Amino acid sequence: NAGVTQTPKFQVLKTGQSMTLQCAQDMNHEYMSWYRQDPGMGLRLIHYSVGAGITDQGEVPNGYNVSRSTTEDFPLRLLSAAPSQTSVYFCASSLAGATNTGELFFGEGSRLTVL
C-alpha cells in the first residue's frame, strides 16, 4: 500500500492564481481531511469528508474548496491564492467512521508559497 499520497510536494503561486492539491489513499478509508500547518499554530482543519459525496467545513475553510467523488480521492482547491495561504498542507485519512476513533494517517505534506 502507498498509504496517503499528496501532490505536488512544493508549489509557488502568484496572488490570485488557482490550483489544486491532490490527495489519494489506497487504504479504503472513509474519512479524509485536509489540515494546514503554520509555525506556532499547530494543525488546523480546513475541510473533511466522512465518505464519498459528503464534505464539511473545518476550522479554517475560507478560500478553499473540496469535493469527494470517490472514496480514494480528496482534492483541495485554492480558488484565488493569497499570501495568507502560504503554509504546509497535510492530507490525512482514517479507517474509522465519523463517530468512531481511529488512527489518522498523514500524507507527506505539500509546501505552498504564495507571492
Place this chain on the structure above:
Amino acid sequence: GENVEQHPSTLSVQEGDSAVIKCTYSDSASNYFPWYKQELGKRPQLIIDIRSNVGEKKDQRIAVTLNKTAKHFSLHITETQPEDSAVYFCAARGYSTLTFGKGTMLLVSP
C-alpha cells in the same frame, strides 16, 4: 467546537531525563485522545493514544494519562534519548473531527 490547549510550547531536557507534556480540552463529549510525533520536515505520526474509558496507557518509554473529570491528558516520556527530539502534538476527537494542540518542541541534549 473543541479547543485543545497544550503546554509547554518548548521543552529542553538532558538525555535520560523524563519529559511531560500536558493538554486540556473543552468538549466533554470528546472520547479519543491521540499523540503525534513530527520530526523536522516529516509528516506527523501516531505514537500513542487513549480512549475515554481508560485512565492510563503505557508503551515502553511512553505513557499517556487521562483525567476526564478535569479534562486533562498528559504524555510522559521516560529515559529520553536524542532521537526523541521532535514536535509533539496532542489531539482530541469529538463528534467527527480531530482537533490538535499547537505542539511542543522537545529538545533532548546528549
